Amino acid sequence: MSYFMYDVMGGAVDEPDPEAMERVLDGLANADDEHPDVSLSHESEWCLSAFRSGLLIWENTEDDSVAPVKMREVTREETLRLFRLLAAGDIASIEALPWQR
Structure with a gap:
């Protein structure tokens, strides 16, 4: 998959391993109004976007x-866990979480 x-900063990282995911997430320390998030997108078109505040957005692009x-207030560890699930294509596990509409 x-x-x-x-x-x-909008740079693409193809199929990052868990350590690369951590480095990308660490980049949120440099987030600003113009560049507020990092994201992981799967070939299924599902995407998780993470913000420095702990906000996560789940969407089909x-x-x-x-x-x-x-x-809201999602921990770094939980964000990394969800990135790994999405990378593996485990959409159902992510969908099962208590998302706010």
Whole structure:
């Protein structure tokens, strides 16, 4: 399965391993109003975006009929766990979480 991440400056990282995911997430320390998040996108078009505040947004970037959902105050460890699930294509486990509409 194919997946990639965008770092805080918009640079793409193809199929990052867990250590590369951590480095990309660490880049949130440099987030600003113009570059507020990092994200991981899967070939299924599902995407997780993480913000320095602990906000996570879960969305399907190609299906406008599916509204984005969010979770607040998500820990770094949980964010990394969810990035790994998405990289593995485990959409169902992510969907099962208590997202806010």
